[in-house]
Amino acid sequence: MKLLVNFSRGKGRKPIIAQAVRDTGVLITVERAVIDSSEGEALIDVPDDQCRLVRDKMASLGANVRILEHGITFNESECVDCGACISICPRDVFSFDEGYRLKLIEERCILCGKCVDACPHEALTMPV
Amino acid sequence: MRKSIDQINQRIRDGNARVVTAEEMPGIVAELGEDGALREVDVVTTGTFGAMCSSGAFLNFGHAEPPIRMERIWLNDVEAYGGLAAVDAYIGATQQSETRGEEYGGAHVIEDLVAGKAVELRASSKGTDCYPRRTITTELLLEHLNQAIMCNPRNSYQRYNAAINTTDRMLHTYMGTLLPNSGNVTFSGAGLLNPISNDPKLRLIGSGVPLFLCGAPGMVVGEGTQHSPAGGFSTLMVTGDLKKMSQEFLRAATMTGYGVTMYVGLGVPLPVIDKEVVRATSIRDEDISVDLIDYGIPSRSRPSLRKVTYAELRSGSITLNGEEIRTSSLSSFRRARQVAETLKDWISAGKMELTLPARPIDPMRQVRPMHETVKTPRVLDIMDKNIVSIGEEEEIQTAALKLLKGETNHLPVINSKGKLVGIVTTFDISKAVANPGKATFVRDIMKKKVIVTTHDESVDVAVRKLEQHNISALPVVDAGNHIVAILTANNLGKLFGRWLK
Numbered sequence: 001m002k003l004l005v006n007f008s009r010g011k012g013r014k015p016i017i018a019q020a021v022r023d024t025g026v027l028i029t030v031e032r033a034v035i036d037s038s039e040g041e042a043l044i045d046v047p048d049d050q051c052r053l054v055r056d057k058m059a060s061l062g063a064n065v066r067i068l069e070h071g072i073t074f075n076e077s078e079c080v081d082c083g084a085c086i087s088i089c090p091r092d093v094f095s096f097d098e099g100y101r102l103k104l105i106e107e108r109c110i111l112c113g114k115c116v117d118a119c120p121h122e123a124l125t126m127p128v
Numbered sequence: 129m130r131k132s133i134d135q136i137n138q139r140i141r142d143g144n145a146r147v148v149t150a151e152e153m154p155g156i157v158a159e160l161g162e163d164g165a166l167r168e169v170d171v172v173t174t175g176t177f178g179a180m181c182s183s184g185a186f187l188n189f190g191h192a193e194p195p196i197r198m199e200r201i202w203l204n205d206v207e208a209y210g211g212l213a214a215v216d217a218y219i220g221a222t223q224q225s226e227t228r229g230e231e232y233g234g235a236h237v238i239e240d241l242v243a244g245k246a247v248e249l250r251a252s253s254k255g256t257d258c259y260p261r262r263t264i265t266t267e268l269l270l271e272h273l274n275q276a277i278m279c280n281p282r283n284s285y286q287r288y289n290a291a292i293n294t295t296d297r298m299l300h301t302y303m304g305t306l307l308p309n310s311g312n313v314t315f316s317g318a319g320l321l322n323p324i325s326n327d328p329k330l331r332l333i334g335s336g337v338p339l340f341l342c343g344a345p346g347m348v349v350g351e352g353t354q355h356s357p358a359g360g361f362s363t364l365m366v367t368g369d370l371k372k373m374s375q376e377f378l379r380a381a382t383m384t385g386y387g388v389t390m391y392v393g394l395g396v397p398l399p400v401i402d403k404e405v406v407r408a409t410s411i412r413d414e415d416i417s418v419d420l421i422d423y424g425i426p427s428r429s430r431p432s433l434r435k436v437t438y439a440e441l442r443s444g445s446i447t448l449n450g451e452e453i454r455t456s457s458l459s460s461f462r463r464a465r466q467v468a469e470t471l472k473d474w475i476s477a478g479k480m481e482l483t484l485p486a487r488p489i490d491p492m493r494q495v496r497p498m499h500e501t502v503k504t505p506r507v508l509d510i511m512d513k514n515i516v517s518i519g520e521e522e523e524i525q526t527a528a529l530k531l532l533k534g535e536t537n538h539l540p541v542i543n544s545k546g547k548l549v550g551i552v553t554t555f556d557i558s559k560a561v562a563n564p565g566k567a568t569f570v571r572d573i574m575k576k577k578v579i580v581t582t583h584d585e586s587v588d589v590a591v592r593k594l595e596q597h598n599i600s601a602l603p604v605v606d607a608g609n610h611i612v613a614i615l616t617a618n619n620l621g622k623l624f625g626r627w628l629k
């Protein structure tokens with residue numbers, strides 16, 4: 001399951017991710033992260049059954065944690081099955097079925113947003 | 129054996145014509161042989177569904193009361209061409225909205241009309257004795273127009289080159305998003321289903337031939353613009369009634385960073401009159417190859433990295449220099465199939481009969497580049513040959529002195545062999561002076577990734593580099609990476625004196 005973690009890097013500069021790993025013993029995969037001098041946002045992947053544990057730990061360390069239930073939002077009626085998104089995606093979310101219809105494996109999505117710009121038909125949008 | 133077009137049409141009318149799609153044809157020929165396929169098959173349908181920028185529609189609005197000779201015309205803030213006398217306009221697919229930019233354009237206006245949505249017409253005129261009115265604003269539906277005739281000057285490309293980007297920057301092109309460092313390949317075209325690929329000698333496709341256009345029956349007008357069969361790039365000019373079209377086969381689109389385009393569904397039915405038609409329509413994706421073009425080169429003549437077939441492109445990845453690179457189609461093979469299938473249904477049901485060209489299309493000609501009479505300014509016209517450079521082993525203070533003496537802000541750095549290896553600016557020097565003790569030599573503070581230009585590069589391309597990288601100077605290098613001059617933002621001022629008079 002994927003968690004979106006937002007934290008400020010004010011006075012404390014706590015090693016939130018490292019601390020959460022040590023305290024919970026859960027191995028976390030950082031899918032992507034943007035961190036600058038004042039704040040950071042990381043998308044992490046954790047096993048489903050330990051998701052709440054990690055979330056609560058990180059929240060107690062001062063991070064704002066949101067469980068991401070969904071990957072990229074797909075509007076099937078706008079899609080024409082061109083496939084422009086397929087080679088752009090770093091996680092192989094998109095492929096064709098035998099009938100050249102576009103299919104998604106949503107669990108793979110890390111919400112990087114690359115496909116949103118690449119889609120000529122505005123069929124892909126970031127979830128709110 | 130030969131079949132006449134009349135025989136084929138008689139079978140269509142009788143409801144017993146054998147119609148197949150171009151995708152089915154290779155299998156039929158393999159099974160029955162060419163003679164057997166000629167006897168068995170009467171019509172082969174083709175189809176393609178992809179971005180066809182060169183599209184648009186003539187619209188007739190009728191006369192207003194009091195009447196107006198519309199000179200400038202906007203539809204949902206997208207300007208339409210009004211030089212067609214009073215009551216007509218041509219809305220081009222790629223024209224962009226004056227208020228919404230690349231997210232809405234002529235293609236969207238056309239799709240909105242087809243979808244039954246209201247479109248706002250705004251027009252102005254100088255006013256004449258016969259047409260006194262000066263402005264008009266009204267909401268229109270497609271049904272309010274007397275005629276709405278799609279007429280696309282350049283559609284149905286026979287094939288299209290595949291695109292790749294070898295630079296280290298993401299590119300946004302009409303071939304979609306191209307990842308840096310050859311990160312992906314994009315391509316367009318229906319391969320074995322493409323109309324002209326099934327009739328490359330243009331024996332069957334020509335003026336007056338019926339076709340499927342965006343869900344409506346239409347017609348080939350003749351050769352398309354940029355028609356270039358000599359290189360395998362034939363095109364068609366086509367027309368059809370917008371009022372009969374469907375959104376399923378007509379979609380507005382935006383290629384991010386490039387602009388608006390329109391996805392057009394188009395298919396031509398081909399009568400199987402002789403064995404040559406059988407042979408041509410048995411073409412497979414493996415038989416159709418295109419060049420893989422590096423769109424990182426901002427020039428008309430971009431190098432081809434290799435030939436690739438549609439079979440390879442459609443497989444999901446190709447190899448280049450031993451590396452596997454994923455491919456993306458920009459056109460929809462699924463909808464191309466639907467075009468060919470729909471056309472098959474129409475003909476099987478006797479809704480469309482075939483004709484041979486009333487006027488053939490030249491199957492030999494080669495498109496020419498633009499004849500240019502005014503030379504576009506190149507870097508060598510404005511570059512500064514008085515270059516001050518510095519060795520990478522020199523001290524920072526020497527660099528500071530050189531900058532002062534040379535009255536410049538940019539100091540290209542060369543190695544012992546005279547090759548360009550970096551650049552330092554007054555900013556870099558100031559930073560080094562403000563933090564003393566951290567660095568001593570030029571090589572410690574220089575930027576190693578230097579954006580360069582060459583003497584024969586167009587100034588427009590060089591200016592784009594300056595803008596994209598947010599810098600104010602480009603060293604001009606020769607083929608051996610030796611610095612020959614420098615182009616700074618100051619040099620651009622020369623353009624106003626010499627070129628832009």
